[in-house]
Amino acid sequence: MDIRILKYFLAVAQEESITRAAEVLHTSQPNLSRQLTELEEGVGRKLFERGSRKITLTEEGMFLRKRAKEIVELLERTEADLSLFNEATSGVIHIGAAETHAMRLLADAILSLRKAHPQIQYDIFSGSTIEVTEQLNKGLLDFGVLVAPVDLQKYDYLKFPINDIFGVMIRKDSPLAKLNSICPDDIKNQPVLCSRQQLDGNVLSGWLGDDSKNLNIVSTFNLITTPAMMVEAGLGLAFTFDKLVNTTGDSNLCFRPLEPRVETELYLVWKKYQMFTKPAKVFLEEVQRSIF
Incomplete structure (x- = not known):
């Protein structure tokens, strides 16, 4: 499958019109139509629904668009990395980060590294541990900052010297704010907001026990x-880690840890046998020196 054809396909998917896509690509409409037809014949699937006003993707087309974007992005990144492979002082480092206050430690390391290598840039992808590992496994990231539980078999890693403390974020005028910590009985029948990773990773079920089945979830995130x-608007309380949201000063929010206490380990990971670019190698050396 030719990379040029994938770019043609993505342009048509974006513009929803062969005419407009041909203008963007600086090619003729007949040529673009022929290339798309050959692509469909090559994969043996119908990728477009051709309407009178616009072109839409079939289910197979939507699947190909997702994969094509990843392929094109990875190729472009590889070309950029190769062009700068012998340059230790410039290039882009791609980091995926789950929400954790360990990023403050990483920020300090980046700040220190910028003094010696100010031309290195950092592309930060924010998401859950599940989303970050997905991008990492596809080769779209150099490093990932992950929150346990996580399967580390595929990765080399460094364990951060701090843990995340799990708890609830509530309004300061909530009756729960008067408590020093939150027990499972305290949140019975309370409307809660909970991250999908907390539910998928069984983070909460271990703390709640049988009560996890009766959790009054009003929203996931x-x-x-x-x-x-x-939460500030009064929708409910949110399960989260400490220090991710400002709860000091004039904030209407506060954080209360769980009881029994729940802590999670934090890791900086990268794929095993990964061949680093020079900027990525310099970054890892600085992180090891300043944090670990």
Whole structure:
């Protein structure tokens, strides 16, 4: 499957029109139509529904668009990395980060590294541990910052010298704010917001026990910023890690740890046998020196 044809396919999927896509690609409409037909014949699947006003993707087409974007992005990154392979002072380091205050330690290491190598840039992908590992496994990231539980068999890794403390974020005027910590009985019948990773990873079920089946979940999420606004609006309480949202000063929110205490380990990981670019190698050396 030719990379050029994949770019043609993505342009048509984006523009929803062969005419507009041909203009963007600086090619003729007949040529683009022929290339798309050959692509469909080559994969043996219908990729487009051709309407009178616009072109839409079939289910197979949507699958190919996702994979094609990954393939094109990986190729472009590889070409960029190769062009800078012998340059220790420039290039882009791609880091995926789950929500954790360990990123402050990483930020300190990056700040220190910038003094010696100011031309190195950092592309940060934010998501859950599940989302970060997915990008890491596809080769789209150099490093991942992951929150346990996580399967480390595929990776080399460093364990951060700190853990994340799990708890609930609530309004300061909530009756629960008067407590020093939160027990399972305290949240019975309370509306809660919970991340999908917490549910999928059984983070909460171990603490709640049998009560996890009766949890009054009003919303799930993957990043805490928007749920924090919803908690502030009075929608409920949110399970989260400490120090991700400002709960000091004039904030209407506060954080209370769970009882029994729940802590999770944090890791900086990269794929085993990974061949680092020079900037990535310099970055890892700085992180090892300053954090670990």
